[in-house]
Amino acid sequence: MNQKRILFDTDPGIDDSLAILLALASPELKVEGVSVVHGNCSVDQALTNALGVLELAQASHIPVARGFELPLVQPSLLAPETHGEGGVGYAKLRTPKTKPVAQHSVDFLIERIMSAPGEITLVCIGPLTNVAVAIRKEPRLIKAVKEVVIMGGAIRHEGNTTPLAEFNVYVDPHASHMVYHSGMPITLVPLDVTYHCILTPDDVQHLQKIKSPIPTFVADATRFYMEFHDEYQQIKGCIINDALALALTFAPELCDYEDHYVEVDITGGVSMGKTMADFYKLTKQPANMKVALGVRARDFIELFVERVEKLSESIPG
Numbered sequence: 637m638n639q640k641r642i643l644f645d646t647d648p649g650i651d652d653s654l655a656i657l658l659a660l661a662s663p664e665l666k667v668e669g670v671s672v673v674h675g676n677c678s679v680d681q682a683l684t685n686a687l688g689v690l691e692l693a694q695a696s697h698i699p700v701a702r703g704f705e706l707p708l709v710q711p712s713l714l715a716p717e718t719h720g721e722g723g724v725g726y727a728k729l730r731t732p733k734t735k736p737v738a739q740h741s742v743d744f745l746i747e748r749i750m751s752a753p754g755e756i757t758l759v760c761i762g763p764l765t766n767v768a769v770a771i772r773k774e775p776r777l778i779k780a781v782k783e784v785v786i787m788g789g790a791i792r793h794e795g796n797t798t799p800l801a802e803f804n805v806y807v808d809p810h811a812s813h814m815v816y817h818s819g820m821p822i823t824l825v826p827l828d829v830t831y832h833c834i835l836t837p838d839d840v841q842h843l844q845k846i847k848s849p850i851p852t853f854v855a856d857a858t859r860f861y862m863e864f865h866d867e868y869q870q871i872k873g874c875i876i877n878d879a880l881a882l883a884l885t886f887a888p889e890l891c892d893y894e895d896h897y898v899e900v901d902i903t904g905g906v907s908m909g910k911t912m913a914d915f916y917k918l919t920k921q922p923a924n925m926k927v928a929l930g931v932r933a934r935d936f937i938e939l940f941v942e943r944v945e946k947l948s949e950s951i952p953g
């Protein structure tokens with residue numbers, strides 16, 4: 637099978653961790669590397685979690701790079717209420733033995749993508765600080781990257797961080813603005829589709845029959861995440877945003893897409909970080925991305941559970 641080569645830029649993070657596990661469980665993909673960024677937790681906590689999740693899944697050969705700890709302009713905003721102080725809910729990851737690469741994420745992303753023009757799919761599932769600086773430092777990245785799948789934004793859907801804005805965009809709206817207008821081949825995966833993708837307690841319970849550290853991690857991480865969703869949004873389960881974005885790299889048919897010109901509000905008022913699509917072509921601007929606006933949510937959740945089940949069976953203990 638001709639594997640799709642992917643690079644993550646991520647703020648693990650509970651749903652980020654599930655996206656990484658899904659990638660490792662998917663034979664269609666080759667995970668070339670993981671770049672971490674501030675967001676759900678500090679960049680150092682995200683680094684520890686990325687190394688820890690890869691070790692948990694016996695994938696510590698995959699290089700990990702440390703990125704920015706602060707947004708470009710905005711003050712730092714982390715999400716301990718959503719992902720816990722340690723960034724992975726109630727889960728306890730072993731202190732990782734592996735070390736990150738010496739390079740900063742920006743240089744890591746540039747080197748990996750420029751070494752294989754047209755080959756690498758960049759999966760962005762956190763704030764876009766690293767990616768924004770990378771395209772400024774090496775503009776050739778824009779043409780060299782094969783495709784960019786971005787979990788972020790809320791088009792018709794309400795925000796999850798302000799009434800209008802989604803977390804990854806709101807944390808660093810200036811970075812999102814730079815990336816969204818960069819000309820890279822972007823597929824945006826907004827809350828409009830991810831909010832239909834609810835992992836339920838029954839889905840998690842189904843995995844527990846397998847004796848493996850993976851289902852235990854999923855259960856402990858998502859228990860915290862489900863408590864958050866119940867308390868703040870009365871949702872029975874948890875929204876696994878990032879795992880859906882990752883799944884579209886090998887199963888794009890899970891969503892329906894429209895080409896749109898999408899703008900990010902950086903004017904600094906009440907709608908800071910709001911993402912809006914020009915559905916009626918009023919700006920006369922050409923589309924700058926493909927936007928996922930429909931989803932076969934239950935098909936995705938069943939795919940996720942089935943693949944994590946297989947991964948768990950391969951890592952007994």
Ligand code: RIB
Binds near residue numbers: 647
């Ligand atoms: O709004 C959801 C996004 O913000 C996800 O990527 C989640 O991990 C958080 O980073």
Ligand code: CA
Binds near residue numbers: 647762
């Ligand atoms: Ca994330």
